[in-house]
Structures are given as C-alpha cells and as structure tokens.
Amino acid sequence: MKKYRDIAGDGGSNIVGQVEAQQARLRSRLARIRRSVAVVSGKGGVGKSTVTANLAAAFALSGSAVGVLDADLNGPSMAKLLGIRGQPLTTGADGVEPPRSALGVRAMSMDLLLAGDRTPLAWEATTQAESHTWRGTMEANALREFLADTAWGDLDVLILDVAPGADRLPTVLGLVPGLAGVVVVTIPSEVSHLVVGKSITAARQAGAAVLGLVENMAGYVCADCGAVNPLFSGPGGQALAAEFGVPFLGAVPFDPRLAAAADRGLAFVAADAQTPAARALLALAATLRAALEPAAGARA
Ligand SMILES: Nc1ncnc2c1ncn2[C@@H]1O[C@H](COP(=O)(O)OP(=O)(O)OP(=O)(O)O)[C@@H](O)[C@H]1O
Numbered sequence: 436m437k438k439y440r441d442i443a444g445d446g447g448s449n450i451v452g453q454v455e456a457q458q459a460r461l462r463s464r465l466a467r468i469r470r471s472v473a474v475v476s477g478k479g480g481v482g483k484s485t486v487t488a489n490l491a492a493a494f495a496l497s498g499s500a501v502g503v504l505d506a507d508l509n510g511p512s513m514a515k516l517l518g519i520r521g522q523p524l525t526t527g528a529d530g531v532e533p534p535r536s537a538l539g540v541r542a543m544s545m546d547l548l549l550a551g552d553r554t555p556l557a558w559e560a561t562t563q564a565e566s567h568t569w570r571g572t573m574e575a576n577a578l579r580e581f582l583a584d585t586a587w588g589d590l591d592v593l594i595l596d597v598a599p600g601a602d603r604l605p606t607v608l609g610l611v612p613g614l615a616g617v618v619v620v621t622i623p624s625e626v627s628h629l630v631v632g633k634s635i636t637a638a639r640q641a642g643a644a645v646l647g648l649v650e651n652m653a654g655y656v657c658a659d660c661g662a663v664n665p666l667f668s669g670p671g672g673q674a675l676a677a678e679f680g681v682p683f684l685g686a687v688p689f690d691p692r693l694a695a696a697a698d699r700g701l702a703f704v705a706a707d708a709q710t711p712a713a714r715a716l717l718a719l720a721a722t723l724r725a726a727l728e729p730a731a732g733a734r735a
C-alpha cells in the first residue's frame with residue numbers, strides 16, 4: 436500500500452505538511468493537559484453526559500482548570516448541559532476559543548459548530564449509501580480537529596463525553612494516547628449490565644485503564660420523606676464492579692431536579708448542592724480525583 440510520502444506530487448496542497456502540522460499541534464495541546472478521562476458506556480441514555488457535566492462542574496468548583504470535549508458528534512449535548520448553547524465560536528491567535536460555562540468549564544462540541552441546526556450530521560461520500568464506510572474515519576478526523584484546533588490552554592483535566600457503543604473508545608485512545616483511563620456508567624438493570632460489561636471488556640482490550648464504575652439512576656429519592664425507592668429490579672453496580680474487578684466509584688440516585696437543571700444548563704452540583712444526588716456526584720468527583728492524583732503526582 437502506498438503511503439503519503441510515496442505519492443509523487445499532491446497538486447500543491449502539501450498534504451504531508453498539513454498532516455504533520457496538525458499532529459504537532461495536537462501533541463503540543465495534549466502536553467498542556469495534565470489528565471484526560473473518558474466517560475463511556477456501551478448503553479445509551481444512562482447518564483454519561485450528565486455525569487460528565489457534573490464531574491466537570493465539581494472539579495471547577497474545587498479550583499481545577501477543566502475542559503470538556505463532546506466526543507458524541509451526532510448526539511452532542513454538552514453545550515446544552517453546560518449552558519453555552521448558541522455561544523459564537525471565536526478564533527484567537529492560538530486557535531478556536533472554547534466557550535466557558537458559568538463555572539469556567541471550557542468546552543468544544545459539534546453543537547457549537549452547527550448552532551440551531553436540527554438535522555443530523557451526514558458524512559460526505561460519493562453516495563450517502565456508502566457513507567457508513569467513511570464514518571469512523573470522518574469521526575476520528577473531526578475529533579482530532581476539536582482536540583488540535585481548540586485553544587484549551589493549560590488544563591488540570593479534560594473530560595471526554597464519548598458516544599454510546601463499546602466500539603467508540605479505540606478512536607479516542609488513538610487520539611489521546613496518554614488517556615488516564617475511563618469512567619464507565621451504568622444503571623441498575625440487567626439489560627444495562629449486560630451491555631456495560633462488554634464496554635469494560637472492550638476498554639481493557641483497547642488498553643485503557645478502567646478507573647471505575649458509576650451507577651446512575653440508583654433509586655428514586657422521595658422528596659417528602661427522603662426514602663430511597665428502587666427504580667429498577669436489577670443488581671446494583673457494586674455487583675457488576677466486583678464481577679469485573681473494577682473500582683466502584685459511587686451511586687447517583689434519580690432526581691427530577693437533576694434532569695431539570697440539565698435542561699436549563701445549570702450545574703446541579705452547585706445549584707442544588709445539598710440534595711442526595713448532588714452530594715453523590717460531588718463524592719464521585721472526589722473519588723475520581725483521588726484515583727487520578729497519585730499518577731499526576733508521579734508525573735509532576
Ligand atoms: N440521576 C438522574 N436523575 C434524573 N435524571 C437524570 C439522571 N441522570 C440522567 N438523567 C436524565 O436522563 C437523560 C439521559 O441522560 P444523558 O443524556 O446524560 O445520558 P447519556 O448516557 O449521555 O445518553 P446518550 O447515550 O444519548 O449520550 C437526560 O434527560 C438527563 O437529564
């Protein structure tokens with residue numbers, strides 16, 4: 436197979452130069468990010484984006500410089516969750532300025548590029564019937580640009596909200612080889628555990644460290660009496676974590692106020708800090724920080 440370098444002439448586009456320049460940009464961006472973590476789940480709708488937004492807010496509240504990369508290109512929700520939807524992107528000397536949430540979380544998302552557009556993303560191909568063959572490559576290219584062309588600055592932590600599906604992580608790992616690890620999200624149902632177990636295996640096979648498992652929607656807190664009622668009949672996240680030998684990071688109960696805050700782009704951990712769900716998310720952030728710190732200390 437021919438490599439770029441073997442091709443005589445490129446019509447003046449200097450494609451090798453462009454690729455090398457982008458890779459150099461990516462390396463220098465990543466060098467200024469102390470830790471990167473991917474939030475994943477093979478299962479859709481279990482709360483990956485909600486956990487990402489609230490972890491980011493919790494880290495920001497404790498003084499960290501935080502970035503969020505919305506790696507879900509066709510179902511982007513981070514701009515909405517962080518309350519920055521519709522903010523215009525501006526380009527500075529160092530690249531595209533990531534809009535900041537009220538707590539200062541820097542974010543990049545396809546939603547910021549396609550503001551207001553309600554049509555799904557379609558990758559260009561000779562015919563749309565063939566577009567699936569390009570999807571993986573085009574998604575990787577788009578994510579590489581998000582990482583390389585965004586002026587992230589110095590970050591303590593970058594959190595990547597990965598699209599549902601156990602097959603998405605290798606792309607992220609290819610782009611961020613120094614990824615500290617993944618946080619896996621599940622809900623307490625057998626259906627979820629079946630799929631999420633595959634995500635843990637897939638993460639390991641891809642060579643990613645599994646920092647731990649989060650159980651979301653772990654019961655419903657009765658607003659009047661404070662009792663926690665089960666929502667699902669399945670086994671708890673602790674059992675899944677034990678089965679796969681990964682740390683259990685914590686359980687976050689279902690709380691309609693959390694969904695309402697998300698819809699309004701408010702940081703729930705700050706706005707409703709005293710609720711059981713917010714306390715659980717803040718504890719989760721503290722546990723994750725502790726899991727990240729020893730490695731960070733060793734590097735410093
Ligand atoms: N603990 C919770 N309590 C109440 N609502 C929640 C909770 N966690 C998530 N939600 C709500 O559930 C919905 C799905 O959450 P979210 O979008 O974070 O899931 P996701 O895993 O990122 O989905 P997708 O797979 O589509 O990316 C959202 O409306 C969110 O506000």
Ligand SMILES: [Mg+2]
Nearest residue numbers: 483484507512
């Ligand atoms: Mg999501």
